[in-house]
Amino acid sequence: MKRFYPFWIIDPVGTEKKIDDLSEKGYRLSDMNFFGLMSFEEAAPQKKKHCIVLEKGGLPRGAQLRGWECLCQKKLFYVAANEDASETMSYASYIKIHSYAKVAIFTVICFYIGMCAGMLGALSDMDVAVIPPEKAAELVRNIICALALIVLTVVVHMCGKKIPKEDLRLSGALKTIPAENFVYSAEEEKQMLKDGRMMKKMRPGWFYEPDRAAEYVNRQNEQGWRFYRFDAAGVTFYFVKEDAPVRQTFVVDFQGLASDEYYVTAKDDGWKLEFTSISRTMGYSIWTKLYGEDEQKPEFYSDIQSEYARAKKFLIVFGLSFLLLLLVSVSMVGIAVKIGSQGDNVAFMIYLSVIYVILVIEYGLFLSKIIGYFVRVKNKMKK
Amino acid sequence: MTETALYILLSLGEPRHGYGISKYVAELTDDRIKLGSGTIYGTLTKMQKDGLIDIYDNTDKRTVYERTDIGSEILDREVHRIESVYDNIRHVRTGASS
Structure with missing residues (x-):
């Protein structure tokens, strides 16, 4: 039996569910190509969890030991199955694919909108009665393509919502500032600002000089101000007054499309994620770490x-x-x-x-x- | 090969995730080398691209890496090089003192 799921790459979670359902009905996946054409062979009905992994190199050894079995493998991806529904595989690669897909679609939309604008500009000087029908047809075609791509962007966005929230939160793709960073309520912050226990400083463009931004935070630290949080745009610094000078490392890190491994490694090492950009392609993150007087200053980069x-x-x-x-x-x-x-x-x-x-x-x-x-x-x- | 890459390869004699590598290297060097999170992530990504290490397991929490055959070969060569440098230094120093 063959099935065609052309949108598997933008809806991997939904596609996996369809393969799960077919497995329960007695169809085992035997092959799949990049365009989403899947071949199934008849087998004993089995309840299995399937996972499409966008990684080169095939099923890792450790995953095999956890009961994962590779059903088919291609150059850029593989499909694995496990009888244990509690077992998981990483969705980090999907987050990457979603980001790339969004950027690619956005670029094509801009291209079509530009084409439409150019054509409208050229046609605006012409009398409607003398516009050649082929030009009008081309304009309509471009408008339809731009609209179809906008719809596709919405579909990609909706499919992205199916990715388990934990994975998104882990990678920081859900919010620019993690919710747990808001220690004080809005009223408390307002009161602290009034009392002078909190201060906010706006520094537009600070981001383009990561080293000088760190020096600025350290200067505030020396005067007893601890970096607390950013505003949603990442332009205003909020500091909280401490009784003594603060020892805090402040790092702006640029990784582009970082996987979950990046966030988990830093968090395991005691770094606090302060901000992560909405744009995953130009992805940057801001980390801080407090350290004691008898401790060495922690470095996010230990080598030059x-x-x-x-x-x-x-x-x-x-x-x-x-x-x-x-x-x-x-x-x-x-x-x-x-x-x-x-x-x-x-x-x-x-x-x-x-x-x-x-x-x-x-x-x-x-x-x-x-x-x-x-x-x-x-x-x-x-x- | 940088010192960071050497220690990462050395620590992947058994599968470890990023922070596990950092802890292992700190223990091994009596805290002389504390690998930063950014350094570890960047180096692991590059080493994986170069085929020196590979993903051992990929769960929703952490990526666990292991050394590949090429990685082991490169490590052996580097260890041999360091040993010969060490021997040369010892030879020169012993010769100078005698």
Whole structure:
């Protein structure tokens, strides 16, 4: 018997449930390809838990000892089954796939919207009666594709909700600030701010200089202020007043798409997750750790090579993004000035130029901070 | 090979997860080497890509790693290299003192 589940990659949990049901009805999975075409062979009905794992290399040895059996294996994934329903496999790979899928779909949507905008712009000067039918059909087709992709994004998002919440919470994908970090209620915080037992400091753009942000927190620590939490946007620092200077390590770490292993290892080692970005592709996390007077300062990176690798990744991802935005903004200023100088929509073009000049300054500032951080780490490595 | 990579390979004589490796290395070196969480995660990811280690088990909590045959071979070579460096130093020092 053959079954076709083309959306298995965006709905792995739902697909596994379907394979579970077929196993109970006496169909054992024997093969599956990347497009979701599955082959089943008749077997004795068995209640089994199935798991699709997006990992190369096949079923690990330890999982085999826990009763997992590999039903089929391909280059990028494998399907395993276990008679014990309490046994689990990691969903970390799904979280990664979901993030990639969302970014890919979002990029294609932007492309289609751009196409539609371009076509509308080109057609707006034409008389409706003389618009060639093939152009109109192309525009309609692009609009339909963009709408279909928006629907697909919603479907991907809904399917992502089926992933066990524990896995999502573990990886920090559920909230930017873990709920347990809010030790005080909103009223208590308000009162503490009034009493001077809590202070909040806004520092836009601090994120692009992780080393200087850590120095800033340490300066506050020396005056007895303990970092408490961020606001939801990650821009405002909240500190709580302690009786004596505080010994606290503050780390901004950039890992891109980190697996659960990353979060678990850090938490096991006593690090407290303070913030994790919503964007998983540009994923960064902020960690703190308190330590005693007789203890050595804990380091998130114990060797300079790892720190340099992080700074390099930071420079490539964020540096290139801001460089691109900077170039686009500079071009936009040029275009606005050119159009304005021709006497068309002068007021609007001045307004547009001012907006883009502000953006150029902002992006340039962020870019210089990112490059500065990279240079400092590179110099540290040379010493 | 970096000291971090060497100790990670050495500790994976039996399957261990990230924090388990960190604890083992700290014990082995009398707390001289405390591997940071970021360092461990980055090094494990790279070593897995290079085929030196592999996933031993993958549960919803932790990824447990083990050394591959290639990893064992590389470790043997590195140990041999360190032994020969040690022998050379001893030889020079003994020669200098005699």
